[in-house]
Amino acid sequence: xxxxxxxxxxxAVALSLRVALWATVASLxxxxxxxxxxxxxxxxxxxxxxxxxxxxxxxxxVVTGYILLLVxxxxxxxxxxxxxxxxxxxxxxxxxxxxxxxxxxxxxMVRAIRLSIEAVDPKLEQAAATxxxxxxxxxxxxxxxMILPGLLxxxxxxxxxxxxxxxxxxxxxxxxxxQTRTLPSAIYAFLQVPGxxxxxxxxxxxxxxxxxxxxxxxxxxxxxxxxxxxxxxGRT
Amino acid sequence: MSxxxxxxxxxxxxxxxxxxxxxxxxxxxxxxxxxxxxxxINAIAGLVRADEGRIAIGGRVLQDSASGLWVPTxxxxxxxxxxxxxxxxxxxxxxxxxxxxxxxxxxxxxVDLLGIGALLDRRPGSLSGGEAQRVAIAxxxxxxxxxxxxxEPLASLDPARKAAxxxxxxxxxxEARLPILYVSHALEEVAQLANTLVIIKDGRVLANGPxxxxxxxxxxxxxxxxxxxxAVIEARIARHHDDGLxxxxxxxxxxxxxxxxxxxxxxxxxxxxxxxVMLSLDRPHGMSALNVMAGHxxxxxxxxxxxxxxxxxxxxxxxxxxxxxxxxxxxALNIRVGMPLFAVVKTVAVAPGDIGPIGNT
Numbered sequence: 306x307x308x309x310x311x312x313x314x315x316x317a318v319a320l321s322l323r324v325a326l327w328a329t330v331a332s333l334x335x336x337x338x339x340x341x342x343x344x345x346x347x348x349x350x351x352x353x354x355x356x357x358x359x360x361x362x363x364x365x366x367v368v369t370g371y372i373l374l375l376v377x378x379x380x381x382x383x384x385x386x387x388x389x390x391x392x393x394x395x396x397x398x399x400x401x402x403x404x405x406x407x408x409x410x411x412x413x414m415v416r417a418i419r420l421s422i423e424a425v426d427p428k429l430e431q432a433a434a435t436x437x438x439x440x441x442x443x444x445x446x447x448x449x450x451m452i453l454p455g456l457l458x459x460x461x462x463x464x465x466x467x468x469x470x471x472x473x474x475x476x477x478x479x480x481x482x483x484q485t486r487t488l489p490s491a492i493y494a495f496l497q498v499p500g501x502x503x504x505x506x507x508x509x510x511x512x513x514x515x516x517x518x519x520x521x522x523x524x525x526x527x528x529x530x531x532x533x534x535x536x537x538x539g540r541t
Numbered sequence: 542m543s544x545x546x547x548x549x550x551x552x553x554x555x556x557x558x559x560x561x562x563x564x565x566x567x568x569x570x571x572x573x574x575x576x577x578x579x580x581x582i583n584a585i586a587g588l589v590r591a592d593e594g595r596i597a598i599g600g601r602v603l604q605d606s607a608s609g610l611w612v613p614t615x616x617x618x619x620x621x622x623x624x625x626x627x628x629x630x631x632x633x634x635x636x637x638x639x640x641x642x643x644x645x646x647x648x649x650x651x652v653d654l655l656g657i658g659a660l661l662d663r664r665p666g667s668l669s670g671g672e673a674q675r676v677a678i679a680x681x682x683x684x685x686x687x688x689x690x691x692x693e694p695l696a697s698l699d700p701a702r703k704a705a706x707x708x709x710x711x712x713x714x715x716e717a718r719l720p721i722l723y724v725s726h727a728l729e730e731v732a733q734l735a736n737t738l739v740i741i742k743d744g745r746v747l748a749n750g751p752x753x754x755x756x757x758x759x760x761x762x763x764x765x766x767x768x769x770x771x772a773v774i775e776a777r778i779a780r781h782h783d784d785g786l787x788x789x790x791x792x793x794x795x796x797x798x799x800x801x802x803x804x805x806x807x808x809x810x811x812x813x814x815x816x817x818v819m820l821s822l823d824r825p826h827g828m829s830a831l832n833v834m835a836g837h838x839x840x841x842x843x844x845x846x847x848x849x850x851x852x853x854x855x856x857x858x859x860x861x862x863x864x865x866x867x868x869x870x871x872x873a874l875n876i877r878v879g880m881p882l883f884a885v886v887k888t889v890a891v892a893p894g895d896i897g898p899i900g901n902t
Contacts, residue, residue, distance in 0.1 A: 428627055434614040435586055435621035436641025436684045446640075450631045533631060 310511070314504050316483055317491035318511055324399060324487055325467035328407035329460050332414060336459060340418035341444075345427075361473070362412040370476025373405060377477075401478035402485045406467035414463040421455020422448065454527040461523035465516055488512055542599035544568075544688055544720055548584055550591040557581070557591070557744040563688075567714050567721045569731040569752065571765070572741035578724045581741070582690040585722070586621050587614035598687050598720075620686030624693045626677035628665035634676050635661040641684030648683060654716060655679045655709050671702035675709060682717060689721040695730060703730075710734055728769045732756060732812040740764055757861035759842035759850035762815070770850065771814035772863045778807045786831075793834035793855030793862070796886065815850060815865035819885040822874060832886040836862065838878050843868055851876060853884055 310318065342348070343355055361369050377384040379396045387393045395401035425448055433443045449456075471489035478485040480494060492508045495501030547560035557577045570578045583589035585596055587603065590611070596603045598619075603612045628637050634657065638648055652658050655675045665673060674694055681689060694710075695703045707730065714721060714734060725731055731738060731752065738755045740747040748761050755761055757772035776791035778801060787801040789809065796811070803809065825833060836855035843849045849871040853862045862884050876882070 426627075428623070428625070429629060431588055431614070432621065432623060432627040433629070433640070434588075435617075435619055436680065437615050437618070438641070439615055447629060 310507060311504060313482065314491065314508055314511075317486055317488050317508065320399060320402075320483070320486065321468055321488040322515075324403045324406055325464050327400075327403040328410060328467040329414075329463045331403070332407040332411055332463065333456075333460065336411065336414040336418055336463070337456070340415045340422055340459075341448075343415070344419045344422040358415050359412045361409050366409060366470070366472025367476050369409065370405060370473035373401075373408070373473065373477040377401070377404075395478070397478050397481060397484060399478075399484050402474050402487055403467075405473040405477045406470040406487075407463075409470045409473050410463035410466035413466055414459040417455050417459030417462055418452065421452040421458075424455075425451045453530040457523050457526045457530065461519050465519055468512070468515060468519075542687060542720060544585070544722065545597045546581070546585065546594070548581065548591045548594035548596070550580060550584065550589070550593070552580075555744060559741070559744065559746045561739050561746050561749050563720050563722055563739070564737060565718065565720050566736035567723050567734045568737040568739060569735035570722060570724045570739050570741055571726060571728075571731050572747075573726060576741040577744040578726075578741055579692055582621070582692055582722055582724055585617075585688070586619045586690055587612065587617050601687070618685070618687045620681030620684055620689040622674070622677050622681050622689070622691045622694045624696050626665070626670075626673040628668075628673055628676055628680070630665050632665075633661070634663050634665065634668070637665065637676060638680045638683050640680060643685070646683060646685070648679070651679045651682045654682075654712055669702070670698050671706050674698065674706060678709070678713065682713075687719060689717075689719055691721060691723045693724050693726070695727070696725075707733060728756075728765060728771075729812070732771070732773050733810060753861065756812075757852055757863050759840050759852050759863065762842075762850050762863070763844060769814070770863055770865065771812050771817075772852075772861050773810055773812050774855075774860045774862065776809050776811055778803050778805050778809065780805065791834075791856070792858050792860035793836055793884075795832075796834075797831045813862060813886055815863040817887055818862060818864035820851065820853075820864055820866060820870075820874065820876070821883045821885055824883050825885055828885070830885045830887050834862065834884045834886070835881070836884060837881045838876055841871070841876055841878060843871070849876075853882060855884065 339354070339358060343351065375381055377387070377395045379385065379388070384396060387395070393400070395404050429447055430443050433447050438446065469489055470487070471493070474485065474487060475490055480486050480490045486494065488508055488511070492505045495505040495508070542565065544563040546562070548557055550557040555577070557580055570581060572578050580589055584591045584594070585603070591604070593606045595605045595607070602610055603617050604610060629640065632640070638651070642648065652661070655678055657672070657675050657679055660668065660672055660676065665676070668676065678694070695706060698706065711734060723734060735752045737750065738752040739749045740755065740761065742764060747764055748755055748758070753773045756765070762770035774791055776789040776796060778787060779790040779795065780788040781800065782788060785800050786797045787799070789796040789798060789811070791811065824835070834855040836853040838851060839854045839861070840852035841849060847867050847869070848865050849868050851864045851866065851871070853864065854860070855862050864884060
């Protein structure tokens with residue numbers, strides 16, 4: 306594959322995979338927590354949280370990217386504090402690209418997980434409690450296995466969204482080869498220079514293959530998980 | 542071990558306000574839908590937090606609103622069998638019954654008791670309603686509860702499955718030594734299983750006592766339904782006859798019922814519906830009915846309709862029988878409290894479904 310793709314193109318593909326993977330994996334615990342809170346808990350500010358989670362879905366991506374830049378940029382107070390006190394830097398780094406991708410993909414992940422949590426009958430969790438299971442054990446042994454298909458769907462959606470994220474990424478962390486030039490940024494960049502169409506087209510093919518592969522994988526995993534749950538057989 | 546409970550709870554216009562104690566054995570909570578039965582056991586399990594009250598099992602306090610004590614569900618040691626079995630669909634039967642069990646617990650006793658040995662490797666989705674319910678009971682027992690709460694565990698089953706599972710429940714009552722709180726609005730189940738009966742009406746305790754006393758009380762008959770009114774009496778299998786009948790020795794004399802499978806000497810519980818008991822001033826002869834018991838009238842209660850409920854005491858131990866006859870017949874026989882009478886019970890009146898072994902009452 307390295308022969309077919311030029312070094313610059315290969316770099317963009319590898320970077321995109323890394324960014325999307327990190328964005329998905331790192332946001333998963335938060336995604337599960339927020340989805341669980343929205344599905345099961347009634348607390349003041351629940352609608353505000355719900356709106357906040359969905360904001361990246363309805364705002365123009367460029368706006369989200371600009372907000373990130375305002376909050377976490379090198380000159381922003383929070384960004385400077387993170388950089389100086391904790392050594393975490395987002396601005397113009399691949400970590401920033403991953404953060405932007407994670408935030409843009411977060412609503413999709415939370416929606417999928419939340420729907421699957423809402424589909425779990427709380428009566429089963431009650432039954433587990435009467436059998437002596439603590440809240441944590443109930444979540445680990447009852448809720449989590451039952452939402453596995455939804456979890457996989459959420460992760461795949463998040464991964465696909467992260468692979469394709471462009472607007473917020475380019476606004477927040479620019480388009481630096483090897484750091485922040487992900488697949489979409491690279492395609493965009495190749496189209497700006499004469500003779501770049503061939504490279505762009507190859508990257509388009511790669512994007513399509515990765516997207517379809519991810520979709521097929523998620524379908525297969527979800528079906529296997531559902532079969533293991535025995536959910537296909539109805540019972541009164 | 543026994544349960545002591547006092548609760549006050551409001552939701553909307555409905556107020557639950559009651560107190561009762563449940564000793565070892567089966568205590569049936571009987572009442573119409575919406576009487577508050579499920580709320581009571583949900584409060585015991587900690588699934589509903591009652592506004593006010595105190596719940597204790599054998600001295601271990603689970604809730605006390607006076608001191609603010611509240612034990613969460615998973616530390617209450619209650620076994621709960623729900624109306625819908627609520628088995629975990631992603632686990633095998635074996636994993637389900639092991640879920641609440643200590644790691645070293647041996648399931649073989651419980652598995653035998655409920656006859657689910659052949660189901661252990663199946664998934665809940667492939668079980669019938671009756672099988673699922675038996676697994677649910679096994680699962681609750683394996684968590685070694687200090688009380689077993691059963692919320693209409695048979696209500697979702699058809700009569701055949703119900704009849705199949707009742708003997709398992711009777712065995713459970715006799716072999717597992719713990720208080721069982723059994724919510725039901727099926728009189729046959731109550732009569733067959735319960736030692737103690739608590740009748741709940743509109744969130745209050747209407748009556749509370751041994752099941753035989755309450756079911757033979759004409760004053761309570763309208764709350765359990767006049768049509769279903771009937772006394773519960775105890776008997777033993779005396780002989781199996783060749784003509785397809787089994788002879789029982791009951792208080793008040795021998796009773797003949799269609800052949801039973803039990804061994805001679807086995808204790809049974811019979812439910813005799815009031816409408817199946819005729820009364821006669823003299824010992825009847827020249828009649829097809831085989832079962833005649835001598836006794837005397839202890840209560841006469843006429844309702845609003847044409848019927849009169851008569852309570853009889855039969856035998857030396859004062860077993861109570863209920864008879865429902867018309868007011869016209871009662872007047873014709875001039876029935877008064879204290880007068881001697883003969884009760885005629887048709888053989889077929891003792892339905893097999895209403896016969897159950899007597900527990901440690």
